[in-house]
Amino acid sequence: MIKENEALKEKVQELERDCNELTDENLNLILKLKGSNGGTFFNSSSNELQESLIELLKLQICHLEQRLESEMLNEGVYVSDQLIDL
Numbered sequence: 001m002i003k004e005n006e007a008l009k010e011k012v013q014e015l016e017r018d019c020n021e022l023t024d025e026n027l028n029l030i031l032k033l034k035g036s037n038g039g040t041f042f043n044s045s046s047n048e049l050q051e052s053l054i055e056l057l058k059l060q061i062c063h064l065e066q067r068l069e070s071e072m073l074n075e076g077v078y079v080s081d082q083l084i085d086l
Contacts, residue, residue, distance in 0.1 A: 004075055011071050019064050026056045 030053055 008072060008075055011075075012068065015064050015068050019060060022060050023057060026060070027053070030056070 030049065034049065
């Protein structure tokens with residue numbers, strides 16, 4: 001049971017790292033897009049840029065939460081099977 005908890009903690013940390021990487025990548029892409037369009041994509045409005053960034057981050061969080069939930073369910077089934085075997 002302790003090993004399974006440690007494995008889940010490692011997966012959570014991995015997902016957090018993935019989220020941070022995706023956030024950095026999205027920030028860079030947004031800045032490149034804004035620069036290549038001369039800011040016209042966002043109508044030179046920092047509000048629209050922030051709103052777009054927030055939407056991207058919300059989507060990433062949702063995706064990572066779903067991935068984490070799926071992995072936790074898979075681990076839970078594995079742990080349940082092990083407990084039944086005891």
